[in-house]
Structures are given as structure tokens and as C-alpha cells.
Amino acid sequence: MSTSTLRETVLRAAVDHIAAHGPDSLSFRQVAAAAGVSHQAPYHHFTDRSGIFRAIAAEGFGLFTQALRAAEAQSDSDPTVALLEAYVDFALAHRGYFRVMFRSDLNCLAEAPEVQRVADESFDVLVDHVHDLLGEEASVDEIRVRATAMWALAHGLATLLIDGPLEPKIGPIADRRALVRAVAAQTGLGGRRPRAKC
Amino acid sequence: MSTSTLRETVLRAAVDHIAAHGPDSLSFRQVAAAAGVSHQAPYHHFTDRSGIFRAIAAEGFGLFTQALRAAEAQSDSDPTVALLEAYVDFALAHRGYFRVMFRSDLNCLAEAPEVQRVADESFDVLVDHVHDLLGEEASVDEIRVRATAMWALAHGLATLLIDGPLEPKIGPIADRRALVRAVAAQTGLGGRRPRAKC
DNA sequence: CCGCTGCCTTGACAACGTCAAGAGTCGATC
DNA sequence: GATCGACTCTTGACGTTGTCAAGGCAGCGG
16 A cells, blocks of 8 residues: 655654654664564665664754745744744644754764755744844844844744643643744744835 | 762763763663673662663752852842853753753653752742742733743753754854843843842 | 666674662661 | 671673674666
């Protein structure tokens, strides 16, 4: 029935497992067994265990870039807030990917240039957005500070919500997106005109 | 010479290893060998491998609470900014601890009430600070939003700086503390009077 | 028909976490 | 002073893991 390749099967199984149980307990041999092949079959598609994580990270950053670009492009809301929301939404909807993407010890960004490249595309959406927002006359420092603030806020929200202690601490969150918007407003990152025309 | 117990020796070695190579590659047997004892000796002090992580998390949150309280108490600066700085400073100065403290799959906060307790003390410093800052008349929602904003910003900065892709992306950071302060100012979380007297 | 390449299997190895049982050293009790 | 038990550590074993090495087997161009 399944026309998918072994590579895809393994990747999907791995992402599912990671979303449910975290990356550390992922077993090369288990995913092989689950796919009904020998324990060395996946080894042929991924050079080693961390190769799976590199592949997941690469695919994840691709999806991430798409999500961020789509959010920025939608015309009916503040693009900064939309980016923040998309960042958090992605983390929660694809925690299997997200967890791997930002665990540098797993995907070894430094030694995996192809992952580094797709990751850069994602991050460029953020910093380019800040660039556009502040306009030409903005200083390098202004851009750095603004981009750092926005990125840190998004990433902090995402990680604290995924498996962080935020919700246990401040109580159940009825409407998560409303909270994200409120935080954006609180920090002055939202509420700007959709695109600074002049 | 060393009068320290095996428990302390193992713990210190583990934290050092984690700071250098991350938590996943930590080997029960290696720390035992490094301490010059049999591979089962540490097993007596920590019920299992995750017991080491639980102990590290507990100790780490203790240090974290101290650091946050000290920062809040210092009278010569904005306490909100001081808390942010302390959060980030702690993460960078004690990455061995920090990485474990916020990896819920390692220390299993839910099943380790003693870790949960000391962790709560740390987080209470943050939310109590927001409570004091906003005063009595603040609504529950206002407090939640403000606390979430501050916490997310601090945590995002910390995690992005520890092993995140921030610095590779926005360029080398000459003065990290200045960046943290600038971000605080940008987001309106700093610049308040040191203590809202009335 | 030969050989090559891509995909997968089988077999082995060291290292790992963990269970089980035992040895040594203490202080308290009789 | 001998006996017991608690505490601390050792030794040995088991199953599982990631990885190396070698072989099998399709399909396909010469």
C-alpha cells in the first residue's frame, strides 16, 4: 500500500516519536523495527543517528520558513504580531520538529551546512521584517536590538509553552493566541501599522 | 585531599560535562570511572540516570533563586532589568545547570516534587516581582501578561544565547549586558522607578 | 554474460543503563 | 568484646543501543 520510501517512513516515525517522548529516547533500531526492516536499513539513508536529526531539522526549518512567510504576507493583521503568533503556533503544532531544530547538540548546525542554510532562511524572515519595519534610516544597533527583542520573545514564549513551566505556574491558558497578542502589545512589538509606508 | 563525598564529586563532574558537551552524552559509567569508583557506585546515590539530572536541577534552581533574589535586592538599578540580566547571566555562567533545569524530559518535573518545589521558588521571584510592580489594583490578567512577557523575554534571550543561533545570525555581541538592557528598554520592561512606592 | 550501483540483511563488537548478589566498614546494642 | 544492621561500594551478568564489516540481491548498461 504505502508507496513512500523507507527514508520518509523513518523520518515520519522519528518526528512522531520525538513529539511524544522527546529526542533522547529515539532509537535507531526501534524505528527500523517499526518500519519492518533490519536494524541497519535506516543507516543507509542517514549516515548515523544524528543524521536523522539533521534531516528532521532541515525539513523542519523548511516548514518553519513557509509558516513565517505566510504569516507575514497575510494582509489583515499586524505583521509583527502575525510573525510572533506563527512562531509560537509552529512550535506547538510541530513540536517534534521544533525540539530538534533548536537543539544544537543534536543537529550540529556548525558541522551541517545544509541545515545551517535552511535555518538561515527562517531567521532571515525575522530580521528582514525588522529591516522593513524600521526603514532605511535605522542604525545597525537599532535593528539588532529590535530583532533580538522580537526573536527572544517569540522563542521564549514557544519554549516555555512547549514543555516549559509557564502554564503550570501562571495557571491554565484559555486562549493562547490572545495571550501572545497581549504580550506583543505589552512589549510594544505590536500595534504598528501593517507596513511602514514612509 | 578531597574531603568531598562521592555524591558531590559525581554531581560536579556531571555538571561540568553537561556544560561542555550537553546532557545527552552524559554516561553513568564514565562519571563513575572519572571519580575512580566502580560503575555502580553512583547508582547508590542516585536511583537512576535521571536521578542525577533531578539532583542537578534541584541544586541549579537553588542557585538560580539566590541569583534572582540578589539581583532584585540590589538598590542601584531598575529591578526588572536587574532580574532580566540575572536570568541571562545565570544561564551563561551555569549552562551545565541551566540546560538541565529547563529540559523537562530530563528532570521530569511532574514526577519529582522536590524539584518542582525549588523550581517554583525561582519562578515566584519573577511573578512576585511583577505583583509588587503593578500594585494591588492590577487585574489578574494584567499580571499574567506582564509576567509572561518578562519571563519569555528573559528565557528567550538566555536560550538563544546559550547555544542558539542568535549570535551567528545578528553578528558578534560585544557587550552582552548592554544588549540585554537595550532589549529591556525597547520592550518597555525597563525604565520604571526602582520600586513603586505608591 | 559480466560487473556495477543502490538498497537491504546478517553478524559481530564495545559501551551503555540496570538488576542482583556480595564484601567491607562503621556504630549501636547486648 | 561479640553481634547485628545500616551504609557504601564492588563484581558479575543481562538486554539494548549505535556502529563497523561483509555479503546478498535486484536492476541495468556494456
